[in-house]
Amino acid sequence: MLRAVSNPLTSLSDRERVVAAKFAQGMTYREIGETLFIAPTTVRTHLSAIYRKLDIRNKVALASLLADQHEQDTGQAPSGDLSVEGSGPTVVAVLPFDNLSADEPWNRLADGLSAVDLARYPDLAVIARQTMLSYKGRRDDVRSIGRELNADYLLEGTLQAAAQQLRICVQLVDARTGVDLWTVRYDRSAEDLFAMQDMVTENVVNVLASCCGKLAKLRRDVVRRKHPASLRAYDYYLLGVEQHNFYTHASNAEAVRLLTRAIELDPGLARAWTVLGLAHAVAAINAFTNKPSVAKERWKLCLERALALDAGDTHARICLAELRALQGDLDATAREHDLALAAAPHDADTLALLAGGKAFVTGDPQEGYELANRAIRLNPHVSWYYSMLGRSSFVVGLHRECLTAFSQAPPDSPATLLFQAMAHAMLGETPQAIKIANRLAREFPDISAEGFIGSYPVTNPPAIAAIREGARRAGLA
Structure with missing residues (x-):
């Protein structure tokens, strides 16, 4: 994480500080411009000056710097969605894959493999691919790259070709320690390059970033080492997801408790509302409650709240559509299924x-x-x-x-x-x-x-x- 002895934000103008805070919270150029009544191009100019004055390269670094400074100044973690270690989404950087073969054409395949679309998972903060392209060919120690990017984990890989056989290796590395956490190797025929590329990248994405993926497990290990008094909304959410996926009476009750605590701390955490709704569904389906009608109503309310916060949550949309099938509107349910797919x-x-x-x-x-x-x-x-x-x-x-x-x-x-x-x-x-x-x-x-x-x-x-x-x-x- 970036640390400063004195407050680096004093170099920014008042307007630049406001722009920096809003951008770090996830607002777009257009949204910031509308809020401050300035043109998006003016927002871009302010951000260029901010990056130069603070000596940073990307939004993740900006969010981390603002969060660290807030904590130094107040002794408290920020209440927003700024990404600080242990409190917000895991930050992942996907390094350009190395082509170990002499033939230049394999470079295009290596570049395609490194386009691992982890960004579609709301539980992860993924550093932009455009930023990562500047690291192609660099041989720095992964810890120094991690520090530059303020990343928790780096994903790197290699491609080696011999005749029409390909070997692809992918590694997940702890950016702070340099320790390899997960490695997978694929040996595939090069006959159908596009199908092979899609298969490898999608497999890596899902194994790492699904609700039970490697990154979620790593993050929960960090959370479990914390003192209970220091747990935050996102921490409770991660622990709640873990308990939810055991599908026992006791684990489901614990999931409801943890996820309820998460939304008490952060009512805007859409994913927590979704999984809480699913936990109430599990209680109703498995007869874990003697009031199934109450569980169904809570199930429905949680999913509606999740979609009000994030209309793109396919999990909430699928489950809410299925609840509405009880009302007889199967055509609407089928349409929602098709849209989700x-x-x-x-x-x-x-x-x-x-x-x-x-x-x-x-x-x-x-x-x-x-x-x-x-x-x-x-x-x-x-x-x-x-x-x-x-x-x-x-x-x-x-x-x-x-x-x-x-x-x-x-x-x-x-x-x-x-x-x-x-x-x-x-x-x-x-x-x-x-x-x-x-x-x-x-x-x-x-x-x-x-x-x-x-x-x-x-x-x-x-x-x-x-x-x-x-x-x-x-x-x-």
């Missing part, structure tokens, strides 16, 4: 959510099955994706594949047990079905097939028929 066709989290919607709510269950498989190909490390694959497999009649998928899903979720019992019954494996059904009756007496249908909501006729038949054969009707 068009907006985020390579986002594994979105694809997995849509898989459940296509299988259970409206659309073709076979398409839901294919979407779940696509999500897992993009990121095979997320357990709830396998829940969606298992559910959609059950609806399309692939009962053995359903059981295989659920073997990698959250094991103690009532919904997991429900589908495992039904799949065994459909395969004629009665002893296994009875054993799981007995566990459900013992540990989760309020869960039922009809309750699942009413809460998900399941409105797709093939899904309703499949679940009712499976429940009948498993003795769960």
Whole structure:
């Protein structure tokens, strides 16, 4: 992080300080111009002067400098969205990939691979690609580059070609220590360069930046080392997401507590509202509450609040559309599904959510099955994706594949047990079905097939028929 012995902001004019603060908070040139009644070109001129006077290169560095100075002056962290270590989105820099081959044409492929679109994830702050191009060919120590960029992590990679075979290596490095945190290698044929490039970049994006990705786990490790009194809204959000993804009664209650605390501290944190809504959904679907109607209403209110703050949140939009399917407007739900897929066709989290919607709510269950498989190909490390694959497999009649998928899903979720019992019954494996059904009756007496249908909501006729038949054969009707 940039640190200063004295206040470097004294070199700025009053107008420059206002422009700097608004730009660091995420406002565009046009928005700043409208607020201050000046032209966007004038805003750009002010920013050029600000960068020169403060000896910085980008918005991330500006935000960090302003946040540090605020903390030095007041002893408190800023209340806005300035990115300071441990309080705001993780800052990632993607370095231009190195071409280790002698042939010049491979440079274009290396440049394409380095266009890793982490910026589409709202939980990350990604330094602009234009800024990163200036680092092409530099051989500085990664820690010095990290300091220049005020980045938490650097993503770097290499490309090596031999005949028509390519080897691509990607590394995630801690920008402060220089330690390699994650490495992956791809050996691929060069026959279809564009398809290979897309596959590699999308896989890297999803493994690193999904809700359960490597960067989220690293960030949570930092948060857990903090004293509870120093936790901030974003910290509570990260911990809440982790608990939400365990899908147990206790973890879901803890997720609701943590996420509620996050929005108390920052009511404008849209992602926290979305996941809180999903936690209330999990409570209703899995009979974790004896007031499912209350949970559904909270689910709906949270998603509406999330979309009011961020209309581009595909997760909130998918789930709210599915709730409205209960009101009978399946055409509107289908349109929202199509819009979400068009907006985020390579986002594994979105694809997995849509898989459940296509299988259970409206659309073709076979398409839901294919979407779940696509999500897992993009990121095979997320357990709830396998829940969606298992559910959609059950609806399309692939009962053995359903059981295989659920073997990698959250094991103690009532919904997991429900589908495992039904799949065994459909395969004629009665002893296994009875054993799981007995566990459900013992540990989760309020869960039922009809309750699942009413809460998900399941409105797709093939899904309703499949679940009712499976429940009948498993003795769960």
